[in-house]
Amino acid sequence: MTYTLNAAHLYGDLMNTYGDIGNILAMRYYAKAVDATINVDLVSLDDEFDPDTYDFALFGGGQDYEQTIVSKDLQTKKAALTAYIEAGGPCLAICGGFQMLGHYYIGANGEKIAGIGALDHYTLSQDNHRFIGNITIKNAETGQTYYGFENHNGTTFLGKGERPLGEVLQGNGNNGQDKSEGVIYKNTFGSYFHGPILARNEALAKRILKLALQRKYPDADFSALDELHEDLTKNVVIKP
Numbered sequence: 730m731t732y733t734l735n736a737a738h739l740y741g742d743l744m745n746t747y748g749d750i751g752n753i754l755a756m757r758y759y760a761k762a763v764d765a766t767i768n769v770d771l772v773s774l775d776d777e778f779d780p781d782t783y784d785f786a787l788f789g790g791g792q793d794y795e796q797t798i799v800s801k802d803l804q805t806k807k808a809a810l811t812a813y814i815e816a817g818g819p820c821l822a823i824c825g826g827f828q829m830l831g832h833y834y835i836g837a838n839g840e841k842i843a844g845i846g847a848l849d850h851y852t853l854s855q856d857n858h859r860f861i862g863n864i865t866i867k868n869a870e871t872g873q874t875y876y877g878f879e880n881h882n883g884t885t886f887l888g889k890g891e892r893p894l895g896e897v898l899q900g901n902g903n904n905g906q907d908k909s910e911g912v913i914y915k916n917t918f919g920s921y922f923h924g925p926i927l928a929r930n931e932a933l934a935k936r937i938l939k940l941a942l943q944r945k946y947p948d949a950d951f952s953a954l955d956e957l958h959e960d961l962t963k964n965v966v967i968k969p
């Protein structure tokens with residue numbers, strides 16, 4: 730392969746509840762079309778996150794208990810992760826991972842689980858209730874529609890410099906109130922979409938992949954990705 734991206738799967742052993750690694754597998758699949766591959770390192774408890782080593786970071790979803798464990802360790806990576814994000818490092822954070830990049834998450838039992846505040850959002854708890862179901866959103870800049878499934882207790886409110894990944898067309902999204910779903914901040918994308926959002930949303934997968942490739946190889950031409958159309962869910966029946 731001509732091009733190689735190094736990806737960090739943050740706490741992939743603790744926060745991968747919904748097969749979030751599938752996001753990297755989807756990116757790797759599309760990457761083949763431009764002669765690129767993606768190496769993955771598990772970066773978990775007590776591991777160092779070196780912002781200069783990685784071209785992509787995936788931070789998956791998890792349950793409240795795992796989030797409390799991750800929360801403590803995450804503080805040791807706060808400076809490095811913040812530096813990576815601020816420098817425009819591409820990142821995809823799902824559900825619990827999305828929550829942890831913000832200031833805090835109030836868990837279902839009322840416990841305050843600290844995030845790293847790399848992004849300005851915060852997450853509250855619903856009273857004995859979760860948002861569960863299919864969700865559809867529309868991304869403002871591209872007009873693209875993204876499909877997924879949400880299952881979360883937390884209600885997230887975006888802050889400074891953050892724009893939503895999409896406007897909710899169907900479902901609940903960040904908080905069930907302001908029609909926002911997920912986040913985009915610099916090259917960091919967050920979403921409540923369960924598991925492999927990228928396997929189900931080709932356009933977003935190629936968008937994030939291209940971003941990462943172009944950042945590492947600014948002189949290369951990855952426009953072949955735009956012509957490629959390969960829906961990874963074409964044989965999958967998704968029931969409403």
Ligand SMILES: NC(=O)CC[C@H](N)C(=O)O
Nearest residue numbers: 790791824825881882883
């Ligand atoms: N889907 C998730 O990652 C869940 C995150 C968090 N534990 C919540 O319930 O809100």
